[in-house]
Amino acid sequence: MLAIVIGVVIVAAIIVGIIWFRKSRERGSSQTAGQAAGAQESASSASATATSVRSVAKEAAAQTTQAGPSAEAGATAGAEASSATDESAEVAETTEAAEATELDETAAQSDAAVPAKRTPVVPDIAPVATPTANEPVALAEAAPAAPAESAPAPVVESPEPVAGRLTRLKARLAKSGNPFGKALFNILTKDNLSEADWEDVEDTLLLADVGAEASAQLVDDLRTDARVTGKSDAAEVREALRDKLIDLVGRDTDRSLNAAKPGAHKPSVIIMVGVNGTGKTTTAGKLARLFVAEGKSVMMGAADTFRAAAADQLETWGARVNVPVVRSDKDGADPASVAFEASAKAKEANTDVLIIDTAGRLQNKANLMDELGKIRRVTEKNLPVDEVLLVLDATTGQNGMTQAKVFAEAIGITGVVLSKLDGSAKGGIVISVQKELGVPVKLVGLGEGPDDLAPFDPEGFVDGILA
Numbered sequence: 001m002l003a004i005v006i007g008v009v010i011v012a013a014i015i016v017g018i019i020w021f022r023k024s025r026e027r028g029s030s031q032t033a034g035q036a037a038g039a040q041e042s043a044s045s046a047s048a049t050a051t052s053v054r055s056v057a058k059e060a061a062a063q064t065t066q067a068g069p070s071a072e073a074g075a076t077a078g079a080e081a082s083s084a085t086d087e088s089a090e091v092a093e094t095t096e097a098a099e100a101t102e103l104d105e106t107a108a109q110s111d112a113a114v115p116a117k118r119t120p121v122v123p124d125i126a127p128v129a130t131p132t133a134n135e136p137v138a139l140a141e142a143a144p145a146a147p148a149e150s151a152p153a154p155v156v157e158s159p160e161p162v163a164g165r166l167t168r169l170k171a172r173l174a175k176s177g178n179p180f181g182k183a184l185f186n187i188l189t190k191d192n193l194s195e196a197d198w199e200d201v202e203d204t205l206l207l208a209d210v211g212a213e214a215s216a217q218l219v220d221d222l223r224t225d226a227r228v229t230g231k232s233d234a235a236e237v238r239e240a241l242r243d244k245l246i247d248l249v250g251r252d253t254d255r256s257l258n259a260a261k262p263g264a265h266k267p268s269v270i271i272m273v274g275v276n277g278t279g280k281t282t283t284a285g286k287l288a289r290l291f292v293a294e295g296k297s298v299m300m301g302a303a304d305t306f307r308a309a310a311a312d313q314l315e316t317w318g319a320r321v322n323v324p325v326v327r328s329d330k331d332g333a334d335p336a337s338v339a340f341e342a343s344a345k346a347k348e349a350n351t352d353v354l355i356i357d358t359a360g361r362l363q364n365k366a367n368l369m370d371e372l373g374k375i376r377r378v379t380e381k382n383l384p385v386d387e388v389l390l391v392l393d394a395t396t397g398q399n400g401m402t403q404a405k406v407f408a409e410a411i412g413i414t415g416v417v418l419s420k421l422d423g424s425a426k427g428g429i430v431i432s433v434q435k436e437l438g439v440p441v442k443l444v445g446l447g448e449g450p451d452d453l454a455p456f457d458p459e460g461f462v463d464g465i466l467a
């Protein structure tokens, strides 16, 4: 009996032991499962962070993809136009590209931090980020060099000093087929001048476009001068003739440009007028150089909107001596609006001189009056007009005189530029134009070279035509 009881107790103890062992095993495995779930959660959150960084990286990479071609376009535009807008666009695009690269690297680092979840995502990033991020960076590095290569700094010239220009050009004047003074001298040094010789003197003057009135006056003066009629030596005849010619040209006339006078307005405005083809644009360019040679600051206004190439021509002249040109990009724009803008800009920049080029091709006097009057009026809203220079082609002689009078009536001129005197046999126009228009010849054009414009000097001119 005792043995049976002991056996039952042992069996019960074994059963309790088994139950306890099982329960404790179950508790242990649920803890492990919880820990496993926690670990899984952290892994997912790390993965989420990585995914969000990647999505920023993707976005940046997408911007980079867009930035690629536009940066290229920007670089090209910058090279061609050196536009500030393009440059800043380029800078912005370049920054985006660099940021994209940076973000991409960050994303890659984050990925590296969660190797377990990274494997399926990496191929997503890699193909997008790598090629597109690198392209613009390469372009960005190349971009600053591009404008320097395609737009070399223009060479700025130093114009020839003004003093002595006419001396240099005197020889050209003598060779120009213009030495009517020399023809006169040859007649006047003959012995016993006959009436026919005096007629030859007058004809020579008329052919040289001295004008009827001035020619008759000169012949009278010479006939009464004992140094000429008294059959004295050649040197005396030459001296007498030289004196008379200088008097006729105007020995003491004030020929200085108003802009160069003490107390000139600043900016001092000069308007160039004249018939088409006389050399207005060329003279405006040469005149700018003349002022630059004197150390003055200059601006030009391209109000010749009639001839399409005139503004380009003026810009080329300006660029050579660093003189800015105000122009319209539209062909046939209102010349008065260009003059207005030019005078406003010159005033703002406080330049010493503003030179305004105008068109010469006007059908009739009413048109001319309207256009030139308007140019003058709108300019005067900003600045007073100190000078109106009429450019007269010396080769056209008396024909040009009629047109010159129309311009003088239309706008009122303060001086004449006699262009193309180097190729003219009609240098006498210097005398007749002054007599008929009542204004001095202030400048002469003696060639197509940039510095072939000189202040008119009566003695130098007479010496040139007597040589």
Ligand SMILES: Nc1nc2c(ncn2[C@@H]2O[C@H](COP(=O)(O)OP(=O)(O)OP(=O)(O)O)[C@@H](O)[C@H]2O)c(=O)[nH]1
Residues within 6 Å of the ligand: 274, 275, 276, 277, 278, 279, 280, 281, 282, 283, 304, 307, 310, 358, 359, 360, 361, 419, 420, 421, 422, 423, 444, 445, 446, 447, 448, 452
């Ligand atoms: N030989 C010589 N040629 C000159 C001189 N001045 C101007 N020219 C030439 O004359 C031609 C016409 O000059 P432009 O300046 O274009 O004439 P423009 O008056 O502005 O002409 P439009 O705009 O049509 O009214 C050009 O070939 C110039 O080189 C000069 O003093 N001597």
